[in-house]
Amino acid sequence: MPKNPFRHKMCIVVRVDLGMSTGKMIAQACHAAVGASELAKKENHKAWRNWRDEGAKKVALEAESLEELEALAEKAHELDVTYLLIHDAGHTEVAPGTTTVLGLGPDLSDKLDKVTGSLPLIK
Numbered sequence: 001m002p003k004n005p006f007r008h009k010m011c012i013v014v015r016v017d018l019g020m021s022t023g024k025m026i027a028q029a030c031h032a033a034v035g036a037s038e039l040a041k042k043e044n045h046k047a048w049r050n051w052r053d054e055g056a057k058k059v060a061l062e063a064e065s066l067e068e069l070e071a072l073a074e075k076a077h078e079l080d081v082t083y084l085l086i087h088d089a090g091h092t093e094v095a096p097g098t099t100t101v102l103g104l105g106p107d108l109s110d111k112l113d114k115v116t117g118s119l120p121l122i123k
Contacts, residue, residue, distance in 0.1 A: 005055065006054050008050050008057065008106050008109060009109045010059070011059050011103075011112050012033055012036075012058060012060045012102075013062070013101065014062060014101050015063050015065065016122075017065050017066075020094065020100065024094075031101065032086045033058060035084045036082060037106070039084055040105060044082050044107065047105070059121070060122040061120065062120050062122050069101075069102050070085075079114055081107050081112065082104070082107065083102060084102070086101040104116065
């Protein structure tokens with residue numbers, strides 16, 4: 001069996017309780033991916049560069065509530081994982097300021113698994 005080429009990843013955690021359309025979820029996830037990448041490039045450049053050079057693996061996961069997203073952000077903070085909460089402008093489907101997505105990393109996969117290891121993949 002070939003060795004896994006991805007030692008690093010980025011996790012995008014989307015709130016599914018908001019009932020966002022698929023397009024809205026994708027747009028919010030893109031905001032999180034771009035924002036987390038830019039932040040990690042500044043705050044954790046070595047991990048960001050390794051992640052980019054490995055192929056920039058991203059994993060999209062579900063959160064059931066704002067409280068769950070905030071708890072994940074707190075855990076990321078405790079583990080010194082770069083993270084970014086996305087707050088929507090409110091022009092389309094959700095109220096202004098609604099927290100929609102959490103971007104985590106990029107960082108070592110094992111480190112991110114300590115934050116998101118129990119979450120289901122978005123289906």
